[in-house]
Amino acid sequence: MSDKHYLDWPFFEARHGELARSLDAWAAANIPHDHGPNVDDECRALVKSLGAAGWLKHAVGGEYGAGDAIDTRAICLIRETLARHSGLADFAFAMQGLGSGAISLQGTPAQKDRYLSKVAKGEAIAAFALSEPEAGSDVAAMQCNAHIAGDHAVINGEKTWISNGGIADFYVVFCRTGEAPGARGISAFIVDANTPGFEIAERIDVIAPHPLARLRFTDCRVPLTQRVGEAGEGFKVAMRTLDVFRTSVAAAALGFARRAMDEALQRATSRKMFNQRLADFQLTQAKLAQMATTIDSSALLVYRAAWQRDQGRNVTREAAMAKLTATEGAQQVIDAAVQIFGGQGVVSGQMVERLYREIRSLRIYEGATEVQQLIIARELLKDVT
Numbered sequence: 099m100s101d102k103h104y105l106d107w108p109f110f111e112a113r114h115g116e117l118a119r120s121l122d123a124w125a126a127a128n129i130p131h132d133h134g135p136n137v138d139d140e141c142r143a144l145v146k147s148l149g150a151a152g153w154l155k156h157a158v159g160g161e162y163g164a165g166d167a168i169d170t171r172a173i174c175l176i177r178e179t180l181a182r183h184s185g186l187a188d189f190a191f192a193m194q195g196l197g198s199g200a201i202s203l204q205g206t207p208a209q210k211d212r213y214l215s216k217v218a219k220g221e222a223i224a225a226f227a228l229s230e231p232e233a234g235s236d237v238a239a240m241q242c243n244a245h246i247a248g249d250h251a252v253i254n255g256e257k258t259w260i261s262n263g264g265i266a267d268f269y270v271v272f273c274r275t276g277e278a279p280g281a282r283g284i285s286a287f288i289v290d291a292n293t294p295g296f297e298i299a300e301r302i303d304v305i306a307p308h309p310l311a312r313l314r315f316t317d318c319r320v321p322l323t324q325r326v327g328e329a330g331e332g333f334k335v336a337m338r339t340l341d342v343f344r345t346s347v348a349a350a351a352l353g354f355a356r357r358a359m360d361e362a363l364q365r366a367t368s369r370k371m372f373n374q375r376l377a378d379f380q381l382t383q384a385k386l387a388q389m390a391t392t393i394d395s396s397a398l399l400v401y402r403a404a405w406q407r408d409q410g411r412n413v414t415r416e417a418a419m420a421k422l423t424a425t426e427g428a429q430q431v432i433d434a435a436v437q438i439f440g441g442q443g444v445v446s447g448q449m450v451e452r453l454y455r456e457i458r459s460l461r462i463y464e465g466a467t468e469v470q471q472l473i474i475a476r477e478l479l480k481d482v483t
């Protein structure tokens with residue numbers, strides 16, 4: 099692999115460098131280059147092996163995980179490293195974190211005890227169910243609702259685009275509970291996959307396949323002890339969770355971009371044409387220089403946001419800048435790599451062709467690029483009188 103000089107950046111402590119290097123070696127030895135055709139089986143196997151090897155502890159943090167509070171820099175380095183090896187391995191790690199993040203951050207001791215150690219060992223698969231057919235970017239427009247009946251919440255409605263939908267053992271589901279209008283009337287509940295009234299309404303195929311589904315709830319009763327955070331505080335629970343994982347989406351994009359850069363360098367220095375190497379043409383060098391600069395700018399923003407969150411500071415603006423720059427930048431880097439590969443770049447199964455498909459949805463989920471632009475502008479304008 100190419101050098102990891104950035105691990106010496108002042109954002110990191112010595113343990114971060116050790117973590118990234120040992121995961122890189124583990125991934126090279128343990129993650130298959132090609133995954134089989136059944137993504138459900140592949141994801142289950144990846145969660146098990148990431149759990150058995152101890153990597154998933156970092157997705158959880160705290161006493162059930164890696165010991166300390168959630169370490170955003172560790173999560174970002176793990177996602178970057180896994181993404182460089184396999185999009186599906188990154189997905190398996192990320193979803194254990196995103197799916198259990200609300201419990202790590204705001205769960206009761208009983209909820210943590212019941213779910214987190216299993217998530218950290220890879221013995222339970224987690225999912226995060228926020229989006230709906232009519233409420234994606236505009237999350238507060240959600241209609242899936244829960245009414246309280248005695249000591250239970252009764253959930254009715256739908257969620258869609260839910261990663262791990264169909265293979266998850268539990269879902270953290272955000273529902274309208276009506277304490278106040280809009281974002282202030284939402285609560286989060288943990289729904290076990292075997293709860294009566296819960297079903298997978300549809301499996302969804304996407305360009306970079308991973309388990310994804312539309313969920314349906316019909317008079318689905320969950321005990322109130324399954325509520326995460328206070329009644330009506332679900333939107334805050336979701337936003338706190340996304341504050342950690344939004345920066346990690348940027349880190350995954352960075353990993354894809356670094357892999358594309360490695361592949362492009364290999365190809366440009368080995369492909370001969372017009373009596374020299376492709377890399378000897380200045381037009382190619384300009385492309386490579388732009389790719390490298392985009393990668394470093396993204397990395398600086400990703401690890402600034404992760405470091406700042408680990409200092410306990412607000413990262414709304416910094417996480418949005420990291421996600422915007424790293425996902426858009428990775429798309430450009432990967433596109434340039436495909437161009438350098440020529441016809442080989444669009445052959446199904448080629449690494450750069452796979453990266454080209456993998457990167458696309460990162461510009462849409464956990465807040466589309468336009469949403470990140472609005473967040474950055476809102477934060478800027480807030481400070482102007």
Ligand SMILES: Cc1cc2nc3c(=O)[nH]c(=O)nc-3n(C[C@H](O)[C@H](O)[C@H](O)COP(=O)(O)OP(=O)(O)OC[C@H]3O[C@@H](n4cnc5c(N)ncnc54)[C@H](O)[C@@H]3O)c2cc1C
Binds near residue numbers: 227233260310467469
């Ligand atoms: C592969 C994948 C996995 C996902 N996994 C999950 C998951 O696990 N859990 C979950 O809850 N959700 C998940 N999502 C859903 C994801 O978060 C939503 O797709 C995303 O929030 C966008 O919502 P939408 O698809 O409804 O698009 P819309 O909200 O309809 O937005 C469409 C487009 O409009 C543009 N746009 C949005 N807002 C503005 C604006 N204010 N001004 C101008 N343009 C704007 C953007 O370009 C956006 O892409 C996943 C999505 C994908 C594709």
